[in-house]
Amino acid sequence: MRPTEPITVWGRADSSNVQAVMWGAAELGLPVNRIDAGHRFGKLDTADYRAMNPHGRVPTLKDGDLVMWESCAILRYLASRYGDGGAFWPADPVARARVDMWAEWAKHEGANHFTYPVFWLSFRTPEAERDARQLAANIARWEQSLDMIEAQLTRHDWLTGPDFTLADIIAGHYLYRWFTLDLPRRPRPVVEGWYALLQDRPAYRQHVMISYDALRA
Incomplete structure (x- = not known):
């Protein structure tokens, strides 16, 4: 299964939690549009961002109508939805x-x-x-x-x-x-x-x- 449009991830490239999500998405071959946010890029205290992520942290992911935060939860979601059930995230x-x-x-x-x-x-x-x-x-x-x-x-x-x-x-x-x-x-x-x-x-x-x-x- 492939996303119908690129997944969006908010978070700066040098955030370790963002790195984990981006690495996992790349291993799954998923198209991702990453938007710089956090640290020197700001944006986390805006009303729009807080509406997506009330904690005001990165990363935040949007995939279709789904918006979610917490890097490990994001990785599990991506692996469950787009993985093949093999060793990376087993179906068993x-x-x-x-x-x-x-x-x-x-x-x-x-x-x-x-x-x-x-x-x-x-x-x-x-x-x-x-x-x-x-x-x-x-x-x-x-x-x-x-x-x-x-x-x-x-x-x-x-x-x-x-x-x-x-x-x-x-x-x-x-x-x-x-x-x-x-x-x-x-x-x-x-x-x-x-x-x-x-x-x-x-x-x-x-x-x-x-x-x-x-x-x-």
């Missing part, structure tokens, strides 16, 4: 549950232990205002999340099995920033191998491996 409820379990875990771990505690408190905080001790503790906690991913990836190439799935998008979109930030990292050959596989995907390179310099404090 048991197989889908395994993918969804890791996707849900990855979203919470990334949001709670990387995006603000590591990325914001380093790159998006002026150096003079950074709390080095707190940042080190936050990095150590994020490394625990990566321990879980590392253990899972010793069993197979992708997060939930032999095939690329939606869970790899939700977990993997954090990695570009993690591996390019000027921060101490433990060596992780297994996670680094998975990251190399992600970098081989054109949609990852197009939508995730992009500059985030405009976000620097």
Whole structure:
């Protein structure tokens, strides 16, 4: 199934949540018209935008008459409506549950232990205002999340099995920033191998491996 007209996504290209949606849509081969919004582009406090997304955040998606927000919900919708029921978002409820379990875990771990505690408190905080001790503790906690991913990836190439799935998008979109930030990292050959596989995907390179310099404090 294909959309009858391009899907619209509101959100700046360097928003990690927007990147996850754009990457997923590209993997599904969907036409998307992305409109810059948020951060330096504004628009989130306008009446029109708040009518679509009362939280005033990005991304927001419009597909026909449907308007929705929350990146993981958007990805599940796109995969359910436009996927083929294969490995990416399985039609089988048991197989889908395994993918969804890791996707849900990855979203919470990334949001709670990387995006603000590591990325914001380093790159998006002026150096003079950074709390080095707190940042080190936050990095150590994020490394625990990566321990879980590392253990899972010793069993197979992708997060939930032999095939690329939606869970790899939700977990993997954090990695570009993690591996390019000027921060101490433990060596992780297994996670680094998975990251190399992600970098081989054109949609990852197009939508995730992009500059985030405009976000620097």
